[in-house]
Amino acid sequence: MNVLTLTKKWAWAGLSLALFFTACQTEAPGAEKPETSPETTAAPVDESLKASVKGPHLLEPAEVKALYDSGEPFKVIEISKADKYEKGHLPGAINFWRPDYEGGGYEYSGMRLSADEMAALLGSHGISPDDFILVYCTKGSVDAIRFMWMLDLYGHSKKAIMNGGKAAWAADGYELTTEAAPEAAPVLYTFQQPEQTAKLASFDDMVAALQDTNVIILDTREPEEYQGVPYVDKGACYPYKKGAFTFGRIPGAKHLNWSDAVDLDGDHRFKSLKDLKYNFKKAGITPDKKIIAYCQSGVRSAHTTYVLTELLGYPDVRNYDGSWIEWSHRYVNQGDVPVEREIDEAEHQIRLAALQAEAAAKLAAEE
Template sequence: MNFRKMMKYWLVFSCLISFVGMSASAKDNHLISVKDVTVLVAEDSNVVIIDIRKAEEFNKGHYKNAVNIWRSNYVDTSFAYGGVMPTREQFKEVLSNLGVSTKDNILLYDGRGGCEAARFWWILKNYGHPNSFVIDGGFDVLSVDESKITSEVTNVIVSDYQFPEEENLSLYASLDDVKQALEDENTVLLDTRTLEEFIGEKQKKGAYRSGRIPGSILNDWANSIHYNEGKLMKSLKDLTYDFNRAGVTKDKNIIVYCQSGVRSSHTTFVLTELLGYKNVKNYDGSWIEWSYNDLPIDSGIVEGESIQSQVNYWNLFVGSFSGYSNYVLSEITFQTKPWYQNYFWLLILLSLVVWLLEVLFPWRKNQPIIRTDFWIDGFYMFFNFFIFNLVIFIAFCNLTSQFFKDLFGGDLSDLALINIQDYPEWAQLLVFFVATDFVQWFTHVMLHRFDVLWRFHKVHHSVEEMGFAAHLRYHWMENVFYTPMKYIMVMLIGGFHPEQAFIVYYTAIAIGHLNHANIGWSYGPLKYIINNPKMHIWHHAYDLPENHKNGANFGISLSIWDYIFRTNYVPHSGRDIKLGFEKIEKFPKVFLKQLFLGFGK
């Protein structure tokens, strides 16, 4: 068996292994998308949808066949103060009256960003009903499809509900647990209320005093969702960073509280279900119970620390390293959920697929499978996408974002010119993809037009044999040029939700890999819209005519910008043209020398 044939089998095998590995890592959490709700309702008869809003809101409109209950209807009223979860027997009666059976999948939604739904999920978890799910975005997202919203009363057949599993209070914290935690340096008391409640400026109805439990740190529960953009959950990457920055790390014991255990249930859900924390408990009585008893309290701003996050810029900078490193580690070890949000393994899978296409359909048939500089390009792939982010870029972005908040009192999203979330899903994806691609095209043109930028971009053009991995050979400073421009554009169009980011990311990586691959494709008429290998190879050409002396074919994913602005140039096939630039033979071949290239003249 010759080497090329062996490589074909090895690559196919590797692709299968990667796919199986990622699929195996796709352990279901209990956050469910609206799309999956539609599928589950259509395919499974054992589904109960519970709307946790006040009756007047429910009667105005609710998801078809949903049953309604509000928080005040499932509390234990035997306490002198409010908000305590019902007993197991009381809750069994609640579920019976809602028509729930033992084998049902329970889908939960509210209109507050998921905190009410998460409270119900948490009680179910404690008492032994494992198959319950919080709908991402709740009624805000469900109501987008008006055909599924009705004001008709749902007919409820009362059941004789029995819990399928034993009681498990591993996520439950009592007043005594919190008292003991005050003396435990390894336990974090996490307050998920607002800043005003935390510092004692606001006392909500039901509480007996204002302030916080001594030693608490603040992380408002609403920081975990895009509150003004459909109330969808933030990306795992952002969530991981936020909690690590606040000092809420997996090596700690964590007790979460709020006013009455509702908002803190949401944070408990995020930490345990989405981020995989093991030692998290929700303090049921929360601030109402603590303030009722004669117990110590703190108030005011913590001296010398940031008001909102209780960390200064130095802590934010340092915390960026641990936060992102933990996130990358979770990807490498298949802990990322859902699996399709795993950047690390999906990048490898896409690379293997395109490499396989090179092996099966080589354009330059005499080019080795492992071409010149293949391994340095492979290293660049991981350096630019993971190591560089870990060392510099994530910290840089986090500091910039925090500085904007401190300076202007708001988020960068306040700069939005339009609200892309008002568009249909397909239109959101299209606008997001096209807008960010144009910004990258424009930035790419600048990299060629200005010598100070070209010095860095030369690293990418030092490729002398084209292959898919050359896509990711570029100087780390290009991240500094590209990403702020993309970030600004994203803010101007009103942001995006995580699933859109992953779709656009994978699409751009796939097109970029193919553009650099040893494949002679041009996509027929689509070549005028989508960038392609036969066009992009001329971007790397050693010899270009005078009217393209600063380069040609700058498109990243789309070629249409080059045709619109007349920067396109494809005179003939280009299969065997010389690649590079003048005096390329003197260009450093070693990564460490290329690393600091561009800062001198």
């Protein structure tokens, strides 16, 4: 039974799985079409799905479970650190983490793999161009969407993320396994389409945006990063996020934290369309403008790009893959870009010293 027939069998009104495969108009290679059976009855509609957001590459956990139950082959990738994967993952899932799909030969970290490098990664894990790939992660789909953004860029058409990732899967009562995926025989992977660059912004695009009033530059980092102030994370003090070369932001950028789009205090699913529209409108992010999103290394901004394009239907949104790492590298090493700061270097040092003193005093008090 192929996946398209499966979605018809379950007949869940409005489910994105059916929308996705209808849009792709593809079937699994070698799959046979079963005869229709008059005894086949539709499963009851899950009322909770009616209020959830929909997207052409977004599946609910119940839809993913239906794929497993169908016996239809597909590939599953968990994007997480190894220790999180080993504590439990979806059946058959293989494990990638950021270093596996970062590269490209840059002088700084965080950049995407080249198309050839990405093809080699997929092929080495037995993934072929015809495979349907489901990607999920452990934090509001942010890493899953970054990976899917790369699949989209290089032309792998059959793909989706799972709304809420592992948190939603567990919250909905589905089981995890600690059994590692069987090792797949490598295949030769070749992308079947040219690069799809509509959602990619280059360094030159970002420079041009500084002078273009029709472009909104959107910073999707944490408030402390946007403000350019030192911060404390898990007891350690940081002048700015590791991997960057200095503090600050790209001049003129508006701010909206990527995580405002998801329920990180709950099951990590996307917020309602009403809430999403309200948050972006309040931040001045409107669909009549071109939008370039950035963060530290293109991960969080890929998430925001997905929300704006696939969930809210904004027509022109791009992810600046170099993001603050590349921009701050240029500022420090070439001096050919400007930065915007709320405090100067002297004040930054004073605040960092104060945080360090506070952290030291707290540690001494605990001893």
